[in-house]
Amino acid sequence: MRPLFSGPLTVESLTIPIQDLPSRLQGTVIVQLSDFHYDGQRLSERMLADAVATIPTLNPDLVVFTGDFITHEPDPIHQLVSQLTPIAQAFPTYAILGNHDNYWPMARPTVTAALTDINIPVLWNQIAYPLGQELALVGLADYYHQDFSLRVLEQLPAELPRIVLSHNPDTAEHMIPWRVDLQLSGHTHGGQIVIPGIGNMAQQWFNLRKRLPQVLRNSRIPYLSDRCASVVTHWEWAMGLHKVGQNLLYVNRGLGTYAPGRLFCNPEITAITLV
Secondary structure, three states: OOOOOOOOOOOEEEEEEOOOOOHOOOOOOOEEEEOOOOOOOOHHHHHHHHHHHHHHHHOOOOOEOOOOOOOOOOOOHHHHHHHHHHHHHOOOOEOOOHHHHHHHHOHHHHHHHHHHHOOOOEOOOOEOOOOOOOOEEEEOOOOOOOOOOOOOHOOOOOOOOOOEOHHHOOOOHHHHOHHHHHEEEEEOOHHHHHEEOOOHHHHHHHHHHHOOOHHHHHEEEOOOHHHHOOOOOOOOHEEEEEEEEEEEEOOOOOOOEEEEEOOOOEEEEEEEEEE
C-alpha cells in the first residue's frame, strides 16, 4: 500500500563535538541518509531525485547510508544504485545494511554486490578509515542478524575517535560500555506520525497499549499496534539526537514512508559537522 502523504524532504543540520579530533578534521561534514525502502511504493522517484540533488549542495567530506535500501525482494537495488552512482563517484561513500536488506533470500549478497559495484563499501562488523587513521568509521551487522556483535569495537584504542553506523538505534544501549563518539542510526522512520506537543504516536501507543482491549492491540494500523514492539524497544529514540550513557546517538527519520504516511515527520537528510 502506498503512503497517502510524506511531506517534503528536510535537511537537518547539527554540530557534534568529538573528543581528541585532530585539527585537520575540524569542520568535517558527514551526510547521512537512511531507509530508502526503494520498492516502487514507499519512495517516490521525485523524493529520491531531490535527495540525490541535495547531497552535493551540503559539501560532504563523507556520505553514509544506514540501511534498508530495499523492502522485500532485492531486484530494485539495481535501479537504486544507478541513481546513487553520481554520489559514489563524487564523495567517499559507505554503507551498512538494515533488517530489510537481510529478509529476502539472497537479499544481503545482492544488495552488497550492487553497492560494492559502484564503489560503496558495505561494512559488516568492520572498521574503515575513509578520512584517515585518526577517525575510525565502524559499521555493524544488523541487530536482528545472528552476526551482530560489538567485538569489533575491541580492536580500537580507547583514545581513537570513532563514528559507529548501526541501523537499529536500540543497539546504543548495548554500546554504553564502549566509547562511541557518535552513533548514526535509522530504522524507526521517526515514528512517522508526530503530534506537536505530544510526540511520536508510536511511542505514545507503546506506553499505553497494555491498557487497551486486546482487539485494539491486535490491530493492523502501522506503528500503532503491538507490532511496534518488534520495531524498536526505545521509541523515545525514534528521531534526533540523544545521549545514551556517555555516548551520542543520532537517529535519521529516513526517506521511505510506510502507509498511511507521515505527519510532522518529514523525510530527512542529515548534515553533521564535526568539531
